[in-house]
Amino acid sequence: MTRHVVLGKGPIGMTLARQLAAAGHDVLVLSRSGAPSAPSGPTGPTGPTGPTGPTEDGTPGSASASPIQQDAVDISDVAALTRASHGADVLYNCANPAYHRWPTLWPPMADAILAAAESTGAVLVTTGNLYGYGAGTHTMHEDSLLASTETKxxxxxxxxxxxxxRHREGRVRATEVRGSDYVGPGALGYAHAGPRMLGPLLAGRPLHPIGAADVPHTWTYLADFARALAAAGATEAAWGGAWHVPSPQALTFRQLATLFADAAGAPQPRIRPLPMTAVRLLGIGSPMLREVFAMGYQFVDPFVLDSTRSQSILGLTPTPWDTIVAETLAWWGNRSPGPRTPARR
Structure with missing residues (x-):
């Protein structure tokens, strides 16, 4: 049994924690509150998500699987984070501070996480995204230039x-796993393919995607994201590099919504995109939407992730779309009603 410490209890962090626990590992989730997270809901009709029910990838969990421990820590506090991470074999950075405060919040957190990894000797696996490639990189490969000029x-x-x-200097063993907008059980809050799509789609109401509905876009399955993080932490050949989550073929928002509508027997989607000019105006009073506008190129231009190289290194393949749709609809139909909070990594 290895000890895994997950930083952040959002959709990615908790999906990863449940997968690791179901595999029998010792798992500690560290977050600002430390409060236990409610299960995200079943991935199928057979029972609750968690170590003793179906896992996030739909596989039955073992009754003897390790429980997930949770504790509170200020991730930017080097000493506190290092103490809390003591004994970790792998440290996963799945944290995600407030979107509009990344320039001030991320640097001290990132420094503390690196320091904790160096002190404990744990492999550091960072949950990344595609922002670094920047506008105009319509198809992104692992060796695409990091050419973004946008703040985030x-x-x-x-x-x-x-x-x-620090990895080159031999101070840490670090890797990063980059995914696109996620879909699947646990995708809540601001996820573009979460409640903002599924709620109105299944109710027969119009959908209002950001920017456009007919440009190819990669969608990353949450369970695949978690599997890729775990594989990167366990695969020495992945250390020192950045990898893409194995993701299924890109779909336009219209194609994605139609897949879900057809599978659910819902009416064909009525789609009315929200123009970027409207997003900009709405952003005057909303810091979150101001940041969405800054990333507008992702929604009006092709935004496609290539994961061919990662699949070879990590030994994974993407979940097919029919499985993604079936598992997501099963989770959506069985999830516990409750307040929707912003999606955090």
């Missing part, structure tokens, strides 16, 4: 460059 993209580039530097 620059933050992510700086984080990876520092981790990469």
């Amino acid at each position: 993209g620059l933050v992510r580039i700086a984080m990876w460059r520092e981790a990469e530097r």
Whole structure:
């Protein structure tokens, strides 16, 4: 049994924690509150998500699977984080501070995480995204240039460059796994393919995607994201590099919505995209939407992730769309009603 410490209890962090626990590992989730997270709901009709029910990838969990421990820590506090991570074999950075405060919140957190990894000797696996590639990189490969000039993209580039530097110096063993907008059980809050799509779609109401509905876009299955993080932590050949989550073929928002509508027997989707000019106006009073506008190129231009190289290194293949749709609809239909909170990694 290995000890895995997961930073952040959002959709990615908790999906990963449940997969690791179901595999029999010792799992500790660290977050600001430390409060236990409610299960995200079943991935199928057979029972609750968690170590003793179906896991996030739909596989039955073992009754003897390790429980998930949770504790509170300020991730930017080097000493506190290092103490909490003591004994970790792998440290997963699945944290995600407030979207509009990345330039101020991420640097001290990233520095503390690197320091904790160096002190404990744990392999550091960072949950990344595609922001660093920047506008105009319509098809993204692992060796595509990190050429973003946008603030959040620059933050992510700086984080990876520092981790990469310390890895080369032999101070840490670091890797990063990058995914696109996620879909699947647990995708709540601001997820573009979460409640903002499924709620109105299944109720026969119009959908209002950001920017456009007919450009190809990669969608990453949450369970695949978690599997890729775990594989990167266990695969020495992955250390020192950045990898893409094995993801299924890109779909336009219209194609994605139609897949879900057909599988659910819902009416064909009525789609009315929200123009970027409207997003910009709405952003005057919303810090979150201001940041969405800054990333608008992702929604009006092709935004496609290639994961061919990662599939070879990590030994994974993407979940097919029919399985993604079936498992997501089963989860949606069986999830416990409750308040919707912003999706956090």
